[in-house]
Amino acid sequence: MYDYKEAVSHIHVPQRLNRQVLAACESVPGKAPRRAFFRAAVCTACALALVLGSVTLRSPEGQPTAVTSDYHLGITALAADLTENHTLFFPIEDGAIRFRASAQSLTASQGTLSQEGDIYTLSPTVGQAPESLDGTALTLSAGEQTEVYFLTAENARAFVNESGREVLAPVLSGDEQGAAPVLYAATSESRFLSWPVAGSNTVSLSNSYGTRQTPQGGVFHSGIDIPAQRGVEITAAESGTVTQVGWNDTLGFYVTLDHGGGLTTLYGQCQEILAGEGNAVEAGDVIALLGSTGMSTGPHLHFEVRENGEVQNPVAYFSADIRDTLRAK
Amino acid sequence: MTSQQLRAAMERHGDTVYRLALCRLQNIADAEDVYQDVFLRLLGQNCEHWDDEHTKAWLIRTTVNRCADVGRLRIRRSAVPLERLTELPAPPRSQAAALWAAVGSLPPKFRTVVHLHYAEGYSTEEIAAMLHIPSATVRTRLHRGREKLKRILGGDEDV
Numbered sequence: 001m002y003d004y005k006e007a008v009s010h011i012h013v014p015q016r017l018n019r020q021v022l023a024a025c026e027s028v029p030g031k032a033p034r035r036a037f038f039r040a041a042v043c044t045a046c047a048l049a050l051v052l053g054s055v056t057l058r059s060p061e062g063q064p065t066a067v068t069s070d071y072h073l074g075i076t077a078l079a080a081d082l083t084e085n086h087t088l089f090f091p092i093e094d095g096a097i098r099f100r101a102s103a104q105s106l107t108a109s110q111g112t113l114s115q116e117g118d119i120y121t122l123s124p125t126v127g128q129a130p131e132s133l134d135g136t137a138l139t140l141s142a143g144e145q146t147e148v149y150f151l152t153a154e155n156a157r158a159f160v161n162e163s164g165r166e167v168l169a170p171v172l173s174g175d176e177q178g179a180a181p182v183l184y185a186a187t188s189e190s191r192f193l194s195w196p197v198a199g200s201n202t203v204s205l206s207n208s209y210g211t212r213q214t215p216q217g218g219v220f221h222s223g224i225d226i227p228a229q230r231g232v233e234i235t236a237a238e239s240g241t242v243t244q245v246g247w248n249d250t251l252g253f254y255v256t257l258d259h260g261g262g263l264t265t266l267y268g269q270c271q272e273i274l275a276g277e278g279n280a281v282e283a284g285d286v287i288a289l290l291g292s293t294g295m296s297t298g299p300h301l302h303f304e305v306r307e308n309g310e311v312q313n314p315v316a317y318f319s320a321d322i323r324d325t326l327r328a329k
Numbered sequence: 330m331t332s333q334q335l336r337a338a339m340e341r342h343g344d345t346v347y348r349l350a351l352c353r354l355q356n357i358a359d360a361e362d363v364y365q366d367v368f369l370r371l372l373g374q375n376c377e378h379w380d381d382e383h384t385k386a387w388l389i390r391t392t393v394n395r396c397a398d399v400g401r402l403r404i405r406r407s408a409v410p411l412e413r414l415t416e417l418p419a420p421p422r423s424q425a426a427a428l429w430a431a432v433g434s435l436p437p438k439f440r441t442v443v444h445l446h447y448a449e450g451y452s453t454e455e456i457a458a459m460l461h462i463p464s465a466t467v468r469t470r471l472h473r474g475r476e477k478l479k480r481i482l483g484g485d486e487d488v
Contacts, residue, residue, distance in 0.1 A: 004432065004447045007425030010415040011351065013343040017361055021339065021368045022332055134398070199480070325436050 095130055096123040103140035110136050152320050162220055162311045169313040170320075175205055175328035192319040193237040194283045196267065197290065197301050200228040204300065205328040209313045222311045223266065223304035230271055230299045234288040236281045237265050237303075237317075245273045251302065252293025257281065264309075268302035269294050330372050339368055342385050345449060346392050352444045353396040355408045355433050363395045386459045389449075393441055393460060408433045431481045439474035442467055 098121050106113070111133050112123045124132045134153035139146060154170045204225035211218045240259035247253050251268035255275055258264050271291025281287060292299040305314045315323065330338075346367055350360035370391060376384060411429040432443055441460075445451045453471060457464040 003424060004428045005450075007411060007428050008348050008352075008444075008448045010425075011344070011348050011411075013339070013347040013364070017347075017364060018336075018339050018343060021365050022336060024365065024369060321436055321438060 096121050097130065097133070098122075101140060103142050105139075105141045107139050108136055109139075154320060154323070162222065169209075169316040170323060172203055172315060172323060172326045172328040175203075175208065192322070193265070193305070193314075193317045194235065195318065195322055196235050196237050196265075196303055197226045197228050197232060198235065200226055200232065201326050202227055202329045203315070203326055208328065209315065223268075223302050224314050225300045225302055227298060227300040228290050230289075230291055232290040233286045234267050234270065234290055234301055236275075236283055236285045236287050237305075238263070239282045240265075240280075242275045242277050242279045242281060242287070245275065245277050248294065250295050252291065252296060253288070254294075254302075255288055257287070262308040264306045266302075266304040266306070268304070269296045269300055271299075330374065330376055332372075335368060335372055338371060338384060338388075341381065342388050343368075345385065346388050348448060349389060349392050349441070349444060350396055351409065351414060352429075352432060352440055352448075353393070353437060354399060357409055357413070359399050363392060363399060366395050367391050389445065390459050390461070396441075397437075427482065431478050434481065435474050435477055439470050439477065442470040443474040443478070446471055 098119060101118060101120055106115075106120060108122055111125060114121045114123075122133065122136070122138075124130050131153040133151050136151045138149040138151065140149070141147075155176050156170045204227060207221055207225050209221055209224050211220045236257055238257070238259040240257045240263075242255060243258045243264070244256040245254075251266075253270040253273050254266060254268040255270070255273045256264055256266045267288055269290075269292060270288040271293065272289045273287070274289065275281060275285075275287040290299055290301050296302075303314055305312045305317050315326075318326075343364075347360060347364055350363045350367075351357070354360050354363065367388060371384075371388065374387070376387075379387070408430060411426040432440055435443060442456055445456050445459075446453070451459070453467040454464055457467045460467075
């Protein structure tokens with residue numbers, strides 16, 4: 001890698017840039033230029049969905065909890081277990097976010113927090129966009145328990161799931177149409193899934209997750225398609241047990257994993273399944289080889305996430321760091 | 330800090346900031362934006378008694394933070410190839426370009442650590458101190474970054 005240092009040594013700051021900086025500091029000393037944040041256009045229907053948005057949370061007992069416009073955040077929701085996996089989405093309304101919290105004390109590391117009963121409003125610093133709250137730490141305490149949530153700003157959209165309910169989930173780069181900025185909260189202990197196809201960062205846009213309208217009516221795609229070369233290794237997204245290895249003419253060769261707490265994942269269209277029913281696997285273990293079996297027009301992994309049997313948008317289960325590397329195409 | 334001192338700082342550390350921003354953001358316009366932001370912030374610092382190493386560490390930390398702010402919300406653009414950044418004549422420096430592209434394809438946090446270690450020569454402890462993250466985290470990211478690079482670049486090259 002000494003070559004990397006050599007390669008990089010040929011990159012130099014253009015003199016024009018230095019002149020610009022010096023010119024700026026001479027005119028307004030000490031003032032940093034303001035950066036524009038990306039805002040996607042939001043269609044009316046999506047805006048409505050975001051305001052009324054319902055979010056499915058994953059509780060430790062495996063009970064999916066549908067939350068409507070009251071986004072619940074607090075120690076009582078966590079019960080006594082501080083290693084929660086909740087990811088809560090907050091649409092941005094009137095330039096701020098609102099949530100319900102039951103805690104004795106709640107502080108935010110930036111922005112302005114106001115409270116009315118158990119409803120909190122967090123506004124960014126005057127003149128800043130709500131997305132500037134990205135990175136804010138919300139600290140909640142109740143008695144001996146303390147939990148810290150970190151806010152991340154991302155573009156999200158409402159997806160219609162199998163039961164017809166609208167659910168917010170983040171969108172990938174390449175699929176931002178109709179998305180709007182939201183903030184979501186996760187704890188430092190939040191567990192996210194590992195990406196099941198190493199080396200492949202594309203998610204099919206033409207056959208994305210959710211309901212799509214066709215001349216024949218609504219078609220629901222229960223997972224995401226990750227295109228890759230035949231034979232590429234497919235790895236377990238989380239540790240768990242192999243519950244089913246099978247074949248049918250839609251899914252081709254498929255394997256399902258149970259991760260506990262009602263969370264299951266399914267890997268379909270495989271060329272070959274390498275794991276056996278009953279095997280215990282760790283996240284990252286190879287469980288299958290990618291293929292194009294079943295109803296498939298090209299080699300890809302069909303990847304599904306379910307909570308207690310209810311189909312979810314898999315994209316929401318990866319961390320922002322992983323989503324940053326993905327593209328919808 | 331006077332504009333004279335700022336000019337000196339840019340001469341000494343400008344390339345460091347610029348290269349780090351380019352590696353992290355893979356976009357010239359964004360990197361230039363961050364570059365200006367970082368040095369204008371330096372102007373506002375009370376750095377009379379800072380030595381060279383302290384200034385450089387402050388610049389690197391600030392660059393990483395500003396890149397994180399910009400990177401998250403931008404539409405991800407395609408990587409910027411090395412040929413667009415250097416004024417070297419043809420033939421194309423294919424190995425250098427492949428290295429730059431490989432590092433640029435790593436996840437952002439791995440990219441930062443790999444770049445600081447190999448391009449700037451910082452140890453894992455120094456990187457940990459600069460970025461205020463645990464040494465173990467730096468070591469893990471460096472290790473995993475190297476593993477990914479090995480896979481991308483192929484072969485048994487000792488990276």
